[in-house]
Amino acid sequence: MEDVVAKYVSQKVSKTRWRPVSATALQPPEVFVTGSWDNEENTVSIWSVGDFEGLGSSGDYHGEPHLLCDIQHSGDITDLQFLDQERIVAASSTGSVTIFRHHQNNETLSLNRKWEKAHYYNPSCSRASCTGIICNSPEIFTVGEDGKINLFTADRMDAIRTIDNADSSTLHAVTCVRTTEILTVNSIGQLKIWDFRQQGNEPSQIFSLSGERIPLHCVDRHPNQQHIVAAGGQDGVLTIWDVRQGSIPASLLKAHEAEVWEVHFHPSRPDHLFTCSEDGSLWHWDASMDVSGKKSLLHTGGRSNTFLSHNAINQSLITPWLSNDPAKDRIETTNLISSPTLSVNTLDVLGSCLVYGTDAESIYVKKNLFA
Amino acid sequence: MEELDIEPPLTLIPELNSEQKQLCFEWGPVEMLVCETLFETAEQKEKRPGCPFVYIVRRDQDVYSHTLRKLFNESHGIFVGLQKDEKERTGKSRTTQLVRVSKSYRSVIRACMEDSHQMAVSTWDPVMRMQHSTQVSILSAMELIWNLCEIMFIEAAPAGPLLLHLLDWVRLHVCDVDNMACEVLKSESPAKHENFWNAITIFVLQGRMDEARQLLSKEASANPVSVNMCKILDELMKKMPVLSLGNAQTLTEMELKWQHWHDECQRFLQDGTFASNPHMETLCKILLGDENTILEKKDLMTTWYHYLVTRLLYCHPTVKPMDLHLYAQLSLDQFLGGESSPEPLDIILLAAFEFDIHQVIKECSIALSNWWFVAHLTDLLDHCNLLQSHNLYFGSNMREYLLLEYASGLFCHHSLWQLAVDYFDYCPEYGRAYLELHIERIPLDTEHKALKVLRICEQRMMNDQVRSICKIMAMKAVRNNRLGSALSWSIRAKDAAFATLISDRFLKDYCERGTFSDLDLIDNLGSAMLLSDRLTFLGKYREFHRMYGExxxxxxxxxxxxxxxxxxxxxxxxxxxxxxxxxxxxxxxxxxxxxxxxxxxxxxxxxxxxxxxxxxxxxxxxxxxxxxxxxxxxxxxxxxxxxxxxxxxx
Structure with missing residues (x-):
């Protein structure tokens, strides 16, 4: 527990994201962004867990996150994504989508671009909450409670494309599957794949748990194997889908007692998965045990992986996430929060660092995840 | 109704002129709406526009303080932990556990105090600085009271250890001496520093003998004349018998030793050993417990409770808990010397010395501008089984009453309402009813928030509230022409009537346009279809069209x-x-x-x-x-x- 540092921030945290580090950098991530919700004045804030200059050596500074800068935001922050090192895209409950620029030389945030009415209800024109965004630079996809999907790019004021009534219920989250395809989850438990090369307003594929209509709240794609998708639902169940085949999930994993708010594959160690929930727990799913023998081969990095791909192709297909009986001794799960109280709304992992934010108005950073 | 203890404070609303106009008001749960009005006779009706403002008057002002949010959130975790960790242990380990909880609460107050202090130091705005400084002093008073309650009620130390705890208490809260000593030591010749003797005296007054002796050695090395005197005084200080928490020394043993040491000090004073140095003579008198000498050092002690503890240390080291209040009252009277009347803080501390828990809580409720302190303290004392006998003539008991008040205040806050839920959960009698009434009044701006509220209700089987929330959301969706969404909400609430209504809308749309909207939903109704006949029909009718199409x-x-x-x-x-x-x-x-x-x-x-x-x-x-x-x-x-x-x- 000692390696977790907490900070009370006097606002409920709805989203947190690490600033991406360049692939070649060996340093652990230091800067992350958080967004608040349910406040009269919500803010987007940038934090650093790096050592203060001069304070780094003194013993009393334990890497507690310190605020670099913040900026006001109208409405709850419902999603945050880094477009690149400097620009952050924020989704708002007022239906707007904003790009903020973080000036690193003088540590300030400024408004870069704002789409005021990205999401709204059709006849009444009243604002609808934007619920999710995904950046696939330069493209930004947004989804909302109005069931609409927008495609923006940072340099244009108009939406490149909008699919009205893409969904009859609320869209809760979105992720990129392949370059031109995105995947959305909605409040009646469906996953839909949309191909933006095609002109129609219909999804190219729909998946759902037959008979069940449990809302899905979050989704993430396996970083290397694009056909593997993890989604978290209202009943606390994590489902893993293979979008190449079948319309039923490859596995169902029960972990949480309430809504799963976020699910993330570890970007560079995809055998690790993290979920957080309304019930105040945060689970680390470790499937690396399963591949014991192959582990060393698969984790030696991108280059050797492609070199081995001819031999390893069968092995890499048997990813632990898709095996038939994952619950039994294949995936090791650990709860990272010992005494849960209020909802853990958000988490992000990068390198060996985890950051998460809660309704108890606090953010936590855990370093050395794999130590 | 009981008669009032004090006159209720008068709150003036700026810009509201109650002399010329009447006020009208409307009660909310903890807030009140006030606006100007004028009841005029019919003939003078048309003139003068009224005041365009409606004022919200809040009672629990501290809930809205930015820095205190940390206090509310962190203590919430401690509170929940305490309730969950229910009475498994008994006796000694239970006490240790409760003391630990009490210390966590205090450390949260301290952390908050530091934050406020930081804010006060860093801000340029004098008004804000003033505000933060006031907050610091309030928090510090809260911590002082809490600490004393911890010693008196939770720890409930017997004679002997009691004094040690009280000494720690004074040392923790009157700590200017550390800075003073630092300054003295840093100067070129410490023994010549103007505060040199003051620092030593305060150390002695607080019973910090080691530090006092350390300082005294500076005098010995700087001033060869007084080496001998210093040595004797040093010896006296060193020999002063003290109880330690660890060993099982009996009180009689201690008293014997004490008497012996006392006689020795007396001897040195009488044979004029320190006559040439008034400072050292004073110190020796203090060691002997000379009341007048101690009282002369009033300015160094700053507070009457410091004086009390010092007096106890040198006159009654084995004071019994039951006799404390006698000395406390006496010390207060002597210290104030009839010049000023005791302040609320003094009265609260005095009540604590008298073991009058209810008086402490009552005075705190009156003096402090928030319910946080009394609610948490009372709850903790209740866990020590100290409040059982007391029942109010309204509500259930004091613990619950205070918790309900505190939680109600939180619930009206736009963001802190989530914390209040857990407090209501631990109020067995009325908590549920309060929660039911409050939760329906949360504005549901987004589905995300609605889901959070819904989860709270579902976990507690509050079916009426679940239905009402779903209905609100369904109505919103209908108004925005989101029939699919509306249907989802009514299915979640199992609201057959509303599902029928929405199904009719779907069918009407079909009749008008000849196609179905929201196919993705209707095709996947599954067993939810059975909720209402009309919904069944909708689903089956769509099935017919699908078959026909195929x-x-x-x-x-x-x-x-x-x-x-x-x-x-x-x-x-x-x-x-x-x-x-x-x-x-x-x-x-x-x-x-x-x-x-x-x-x-x-x-x-x-x-x-x-x-x-x-x-x-x-x-x-x-x-x-x-x-x-x-x-x-x-x-x-x-x-x-x-x-x-x-x-x-x-």
């Missing part, structure tokens, strides 16, 4: 007929269904059997019968033509079916 004519026809014969379809919709049968009747292949055709005919006649009974005069031409066409098609199909069935039989 050219599965036979099952489609059968389903269509069942919809009418099983009376699933609303009668107003039968005509549409019959029209849908038309293309099936006109197929090359015979789809409806003779029996089925008879059924269809009966249905058509039923429709016509009800129509004529209602005697509506709107028989327009298209309608009549439709009926004629249907009759024709039915007759032809019957003929074909009879032929076909007859042929097969042969």
């Amino acid at each position: 050219k599965q004519f036979f099952p489609a026809a059968k389903l269509l007929l069942t919809l009418m014969t099983a009376r699933i379809a609303p009668s107003s919709f039968w005509m549409t269904l019959l029209t849908d049968a038309l293309p099936l009747l006109e197929q090359k292949e015979v789809i409806f059997s003779a029996d089925q055709t008879y059924e269809l005919m009966r249905c058509l006649e039923d429709v016509m019968a009800t129509k004529s009974k209602n005697s509506t005069l709107q028989d327009d031409d298209t309608e009549t033509m439709k009926v004629e066409m249907l009759r024709l098609a039915l007759a032809r199909n019957l003929a074909r079916a009879i032929v076909k069935e007859g042929t097969l039989e042969e």
